[in-house]
Amino acid sequence: MSRLGDWRDTNELVYQPAEDSQLLLTHLRDRIDPEARLLDVGTGSGYIAAKLRDDPGATVVGVDVNPHACRQAAATGVPVVRGDLVAPFATASFDVLVCNPPYLPTTPDVARGDWMEHALNGGPSGRRVTNRLLDSAASVLRPGGRVYLLVSSLQDIDRVRDRAESNGFAVTELGRDDSFPFETLSVLELTTG
Numbered sequence: 052m053s054r055l056g057d058w059r060d061t062n063e064l065v066y067q068p069a070e071d072s073q074l075l076l077t078h079l080r081d082r083i084d085p086e087a088r089l090l091d092v093g094t095g096s097g098y099i100a101a102k103l104r105d106d107p108g109a110t111v112v113g114v115d116v117n118p119h120a121c122r123q124a125a126a127t128g129v130p131v132v133r134g135d136l137v138a139p140f141a142t143a144s145f146d147v148l149v150c151n152p153p154y155l156p157t158t159p160d161v162a163r164g165d166w167m168e169h170a171l172n173g174g175p176s177g178r179r180v181t182n183r184l185l186d187s188a189a190s191v192l193r194p195g196g197r198v199y200l201l202v203s204s205l206q207d208i209d210r211v212r213d214r215a216e217s218n219g220f221a222v223t224e225l226g227r228d229d230s231f232p233f234e235t236l237s238v239l240e241l242t243t244g
């Protein structure tokens with residue numbers, strides 16, 4: 052079994068770590084200062100949060116809207132808050148935000164309304180949650196703060212970049228994976244001035 056497979060729980064109410072989680076972690080891990088205060092937005096199983104807590108040893112908090120995800124993530128020992136994106140947190144609380152958001156383009160007629168849907172459904176454009184995060188992220192970041200964001204070609208990555216730039220971020224692509232049949236996944240680094 053792979054190391055990612057070792058981590059996966061059988062809880063079908065929670066998004067278990069997959070190739071997208073691993074891609075994000077791989078590209079951001081070496082960029083995190085051990086002194087950093089980090090928020091994993093939509094922490095799910097807590098996989099990324101716990102890995103960054105262990106190495107490089109950052110101070111990590113997770114947030115998720117799904118109570119089952121909060122329970123699984125909290126079992127890793129990472130402090131977890133149930134809430135909507137960055138809403139529970141005070142101004143300038145973090146140096147780094149990390150997010151693997153729900154990004155699958157989904158029309159209302161096929162929405163099921165269960166917890167796994169919350170993990171996957173990005174609204175008709177795939178950018179619904181991503182846009183809300185981009186519009187609110189700066190409020191909880193300290194000066195010089197950064198966001199590491201997993202994006203998919205299914206969302207139209209140029210539109211994601213435009214939204215980030217309109218919120219004052221400079222955008223750099225750190226890496227991508229073209230090996231999936233229907234999408235390309237990329238990791239973006241968003242930096243504030």
Ligand SMILES: C[S@@+](CC[C@H](N)C(=O)[O-])C[C@H]1O[C@@H](n2cnc3c(N)ncnc32)[C@H](O)[C@@H]1O
Pocket residue numbers: 066067068069071072092093094095096097098099114115116117120134135136150151152153169170171180
């Ligand atoms: C694709 S999963 C990623 C989980 C985990 N970060 C990973 O990479 O394996 C997206 C997660 O975001 C959570 N989520 C969706 N909308 C949210 C919101 N508005 N606020 C907080 N969490 C949210 C979902 O419950 C889900 O756990």
